[in-house]
């Protein structure tokens with residue numbers, strides 16, 4: 001399978017785009033004419049630069065408003081086409097995309113259009129060029145790939161074929177199964193894009209909101225399966241018009257593009273084993289069982305504050321690493337590591353970010369298989385020196401420069417606590433906290449789709465709908481993901497003054513901002529935490545008044561909630577209780593949650609009040625206006 005991406009999908013100058021695309025590992029690019037026109041290079045130079053990067057020009061596009069025109073427009077559009085064919089010869093590419101006309105003078109009539117294509121096909125053939133016809137979702141006469149195919153079929157010319165674009169088909173809710181009957185060799189090119197489900201004008205939606213397959217809500221997998229079933233074996237090319245990507249980091253967007261294409265092709269072959277796209281074999285995504293450990297990087301000077309913070313939440317020291325300055329803190333199934341080693345990755349993470357979560361280890365059914373899959377999708381391995389006899393735990397670079405490890409039972413990696421650690425026989429303080437409920441990672445909004453794609457493609461994580469959370473100083477977007485026992489919430493900060501924005505700025509990059517731990521009896525746990533001196537985040541009285549009104553809670557219940565600063569939510573499935581800590585070392589905080597019944601959310605309605613409380617708390621010297 002050849003991979004390709006349109007230059008419009010990536011930000012930067014032509015040179016930036018090329019280098020990002022080549023480095024991500026694509027085979028080719030679609031040259032969007034505007035990118036060529038805006039550059040200062042001759043067509044020959046552009047062609048050479050592309051080839052010097054090890055890429056090929058898979059497509060030149062778009063040629064607009066061609067078919068169905070009356071004279072004198074018709075003669076003019078043929079002359080314009082010849083000019084573009086000359087240009088394409090100089091660039092060194094043989095396929096042009098002609099998108100369906102939106103010209104006010106264009107006439108309908110499949111045969112008239114087919115005749116135009118047949119005539120242009122003869123001219124193109126003389127230049128060694130092939131024409132691909134694409135139905136724009138908003139084309140005047142042609143806005144359905146079935147009609148575009150009918151034009152191509154009737155043109156009946158070796159140099160005239162069809163171009164399919166998942167956006168145009170799926171945005172109009174045209175059943176992609178209709179593609180299966182098109183002969184694969186008459187499909188000259190395939191463009192792929194996803195988009196979030198938003199009701200809006202098709203053109204505006206397409207030009208501003210497309211995203212990588214898997215990042216949106218369209219069934220691009222069904223589309224790709226139908227395409228591959230025709231026998232089509234040309235490039236699968238990403239054509240993503242997206243305002244955010246245009247302003248994004250070229251390398252990140254290109255890397256995400258390749259990750260998305262590989263995962264998409266993999267999903268297609270798994271859903272339909274008869275398809276055999278040319279893609280290396282790797283493991284299917286397997287659900288994550290849970291979080292095996294969370295590791296903080298800190299310094300010896302800052303460690304006592306972190307230890308005191310964890311102790312107040314009921315953690316106790318339970319051992320230390322045999323060869324590194326790493327201590328283990330435990331409670332229930334939760335393992336937290338504190339790394340103060342003056343060498344190695346932990347140290348450099350601390351030097352860059354201050355006290356921070358530098359590693360997460362996921363418990364999975366097959367550690368090596370999971371790591372191999374994520375790496376096949378573009379992640380880089382992480383290697384670190386091991387002491388004698390220590391386990392070789394697969395590790396790779398996660399998002400935001402952190403390390404992600406995989407531990408399993410099957411290859412003995414879950415013995416890590418006995419093998420790599422010297423365990424203390426410490427009694428566990430019983431707060432009732434049993435396990436990690438979820439981790440919350442904070443990042444710039446720009447990076448959010450990227451993280452989300454990492455979890456969906458790597459681990460088959462399911463996304464909840466994205467939510468807007470109101471911070472007093474801007475919006476934060478929140479995306480929850482779940483793969484088996486792993487729940488993650490991503491918080492994307494758009495404004496610097498938000499709590500999330502300040503966290504990113506103060507810790508120099510994205511990372512875990514808080515961890516939510518679960519318990520089975522919130523009031524019992526709250527009482528124990530109070531005894532331990534847990535720094536409860538104080539929630540204002542107004543909140544409790546509203547709770548009573550919204551849910552019709554008994555005043556006695558509201559009083560109990562308020563006594564322990566417990567936030568509350570409920571839905572048809574169940575109830576949810578949350579306690580937050582004040583902000584601790586490195587801007588990190590804890591949440592204690594209790595799920596009652598089948599409540600599956602994260603208390604999103606409470607987030608604005610929690611954030612406001614945290615902001616009040618972080619500025620004790622503020623003069624309150626009366």
Ligand SMILES: O=C(O)c1ccc(O)c(O)c1
Pocket residue numbers: 061062097099134136165191206207239
């Ligand atoms: O928005 C457009 O005009 C446009 C142009 C070329 C394409 O391939 C496409 O899908 C859309």
Ligand SMILES: [Mg+2]
Pocket residue numbers: 134165191239
């Ligand atoms: Mg297109």
